[in-house]
Amino acid sequence: MLIRIDPSSSMALNEQIAAGIRRSMIAGEVGPGDRLPPAKDLGRSLDVNMHTVLKAYGRLRDDGLVEMRRGRGVTVMDQPVARASLVEAARSLVEQATHAGYQPGEILELVEVQL
Amino acid sequence: MLIRIDPSSSMALNEQIAAGIRRSMIAGEVGPGDRLPPAKDLGRSLDVNMHTVLKAYGRLRDDGLVEMRRGRGVTVMDQPVARASLVEAARSLVEQATHAGYQPGEILELVEVQL
DNA sequence: ACCTATTTGTCCGTATGTATG
DNA sequence: CCATACATACGGACAAATAGG
Numbered sequence: 217m218l219i220r221i222d223p224s225s226s227m228a229l230n231e232q233i234a235a236g237i238r239r240s241m242i243a244g245e246v247g248p249g250d251r252l253p254p255a256k257d258l259g260r261s262l263d264v265n266m267h268t269v270l271k272a273y274g275r276l277r278d279d280g281l282v283e284m285r286r287g288r289g290v291t292v293m294d295q296p297v298a299r300a301s302l303v304e305a306a307r308s309l310v311e312q313a314t315h316a317g318y319q320p321g322e323i324l325e326l327v328e329v330q331l
Numbered sequence: 332m333l334i335r336i337d338p339s340s341s342m343a344l345n346e347q348i349a350a351g352i353r354r355s356m357i358a359g360e361v362g363p364g365d366r367l368p369p370a371k372d373l374g375r376s377l378d379v380n381m382h383t384v385l386k387a388y389g390r391l392r393d394d395g396l397v398e399m400r401r402g403r404g405v406t407v408m409d410q411p412v413a414r415a416s417l418v419e420a421a422r423s424l425v426e427q428a429t430h431a432g433y434q435p436g437e438i439l440e441l442v443e444v445q446l
Numbered sequence: 447a448c449c450t451a452t453t454t455g456t457c458c459g460t461a462t463g464t465a466t467g
Numbered sequence: 468c469c470a471t472a473c474a475t476a477c478g479g480a481c482a483a484a485t486a487g488g
Contacts, residue, residue, distance in 0.1 A: 228474080228475060228476090229475080229476070230475080230476085238430055241432075242432050254452075254453060254454085255453075255454075256452095256453080264476080264477090265476060265477050265478070266454095266477095266478090267476075267477075267478085268475085268476060268477080270454070270455085271475090271476095273454090279426075279427050279430050279431070280427060280431075281430070281431065284453095284454065284455090285453085285454075285484075285485075286452090286453060286454040286455070286482095286483060286484040286485065287451095287452060287453055287454070287483080287484045287485025287486065288452090288453075288454085288484080288485055288486075289452085289453060289454080289485095290453090290454085298431055299431075301427070302424070302427060302428050302431065302433070302441055303441065303445075305420070305423065305424045305427060306424060306441040306442045306444075306445050307445050308420065309417070309420045309421060309424055309442065309445075310442060310445040310446060312416070312417060312420060313417050318417070320446045323442065323446065324439065324442060324443070324446075326417060326418065326421040327421045327424065327425060327438065327439060327442050328439070329421075330418075330421050330422045330424075330425040330426075331425060331435045331438065331439075343455085343456065343457090344456080344457075345456080345457090369471080369472055369473085370472075370473075371472075379457080379458090380457060380458050380459070381458095381459095381472095381473095382457075382458075382459090383456085383457060383458085385473070385474085386456090386457095388473090399472095399473065399474095400465075400466070400472090400473075401464060401465040401466065401471090401472060401473045401474070402464080402465050402466030402467065402470090402471060402472055402473070403465080403466055403467075403471085403472075403473085404466095404471085404472060404473080405472090405473085
């Protein structure tokens with residue numbers, strides 16, 4: 217997993233790291249079940265603080281892409297799980313919008329304008 | 332806005348603070364447009380670090396309850412928050428799906444099947 | 447069952463950057 | 468220009484869960 221960091225970029229370091237890992241996932245360099253390096257190790261190799269790496273990992277977790285557990289590390293989620301979290305997000309959105317009186321077309325438009 | 336913190340609780344401090352503010356909202360002690368105290372000030376009054384308060388504020392922001400802006404502080408969202416929160420849910424869904432490598436058409440389909 | 451090392455989770459303190467007013 | 472206040476990063480400390488000997 218090769219990640220490049222540009223300290224002079226306006227993009228936050230933790231986002232650069234998260235983006236780099238996402239790219240590695242899309243490129244297939246890391247896949248479901250694979251373990252990401254410990255935050256301390258990756259931080260040292262990228263010359264950034266462990267906390268910055270942990271923040272990047274946390275973003276990926278919030279996106280449902282990885283699982284983090286103490287003592288065990290960070291592992292890439294199975295694709296069905298990542299998809300399940302997306303399906304759940306879509307279900308929740310539709311439920312909320314419907315409850316608020318939105319029509320199907322209006323709900324789709326809510327999403328379209330974000331694309 | 333009265334918040335109590337129990338340092339000996341197993342609940343993380345930042346969550347205790349966020350929960351306390353949610354309670355104040357429900358109790359009507361703070362309402363839309365009101366400004367929450369600067370993180371540094373609230374931290375000093377609760378005897379916790381500024382970052383811990385900022386993390387609590389960030390959770391509330393992620394939940395669509397408050398807005399955070401540099402230089403201006405943290406303000407409670409307006410009641411048309413219903414719409415704002417839907418927009419945020421849609422934005423978050425699109426962001427997650429995009430990060431996961433989904434194409435626009437596939438994202439729309441995620442929602443359509445839930446209608 | 448015990449101990450140790452690993453690794454994330456949380457919190458603290460400090461410093462610097464950046465948008466707002 | 469200046470003060471305010473969040474945003475990000477660094478570093479250190481301790482706790483808690485996990486894994487391995």
